[in-house]
Amino acid sequence: MQIAAISDIHSNVYALEAVLEDIHKRKLDVIVNLGDILYGPIAPKATYELLREHSIVTLRGNQDRQIYEASSQEIASNPTMQFIVEDLGNAPLQWMKALPFSYQLTKDVFLCHGSPRDDLVYLLENVVSGRASVRTDAEILQLLDGQSSEVVICGHTHTPRTVFTSTGQLIVNPGSVSLPAYTDEDPVIHSMETYSPHANYAIVERTNGAWSVQHVKVPYAYQKAAAAAQQRKRPDWFHFLTTGRGL
Numbered sequence: 001m002q003i004a005a006i007s008d009i010h011s012n013v014y015a016l017e018a019v020l021e022d023i024h025k026r027k028l029d030v031i032v033n034l035g036d037i038l039y040g041p042i043a044p045k046a047t048y049e050l051l052r053e054h055s056i057v058t059l060r061g062n063q064d065r066q067i068y069e070a071s072s073q074e075i076a077s078n079p080t081m082q083f084i085v086e087d088l089g090n091a092p093l094q095w096m097k098a099l100p101f102s103y104q105l106t107k108d109v110f111l112c113h114g115s116p117r118d119d120l121v122y123l124l125e126n127v128v129s130g131r132a133s134v135r136t137d138a139e140i141l142q143l144l145d146g147q148s149s150e151v152v153i154c155g156h157t158h159t160p161r162t163v164f165t166s167t168g169q170l171i172v173n174p175g176s177v178s179l180p181a182y183t184d185e186d187p188v189i190h191s192m193e194t195y196s197p198h199a200n201y202a203i204v205e206r207t208n209g210a211w212s213v214q215h216v217k218v219p220y221a222y223q224k225a226a227a228a229a230q231q232r233k234r235p236d237w238f239h240f241l242t243t244g245r246g247l
Helices: 013-026 044-051 062-069 072-076 079-088 090-097 137-144 222-231 235-243
Strands: 002-006 030-033 102-104 109-112 151-153 161-164 170-173 181-184 190-193 199-207 210-218
Touching: 002 013, 013 044, 013 199, 013 210, 013 222, 044 079, 044 090, 062 079, 062 090, 072 079, 079 090, 151 199, 170 199, 170 210, 181 235, 222 235
Parallel strands: 002 030, 109 151, 151 170
Antiparallel strands: 002 199, 102 109, 161 170, 181 190, 199 210
């Protein structure tokens, strides 16, 4: 089985187009999408429409919830959210609401956005220093909370990473299709960075009883995505998209 794992598209239809084209050229068996799909100042509706043209196993992420759970006051105070809600209309909101929190793809492969129990938790990274470092084996196993699948594929941190645990499990984060860096204030001020504007995804494959992982960096017209972010008055996103570095 060849799994193409994508995550954290964040409304970047330009990156998504390039990644899907690369996946289909390789004729991979299944595409899984780990959430955080439409939140972003680029092209939410176009991203939704492109995804619906393809057969993809899709989860919801924390920022998908943020869109459909937003109150009128939260929307009014957030220009980016105003744009997203106005651009999407009702059908994409209902689609996101119906998406699962996690998914057991096969008996050996489990999918989640953050951790198996919490879509806001970084499964593999500790950011207390302001920069991402890999958690200890014991911390990762605690956050897995009994999830024993051979392969766990997660997203949320936008950081391509593969970790092998003492229990013999392979934890894979494909990184972000669309946003190669960001700076956030929760739980502390920290930056996640990939240091290039490439779109990211991962190929997880089982051959002769063993799992392999290939992290793929796809070039795309990131200038178009950055221009859309700039038009929406998001200079932070312009910086993230063009440099792959945090603020």
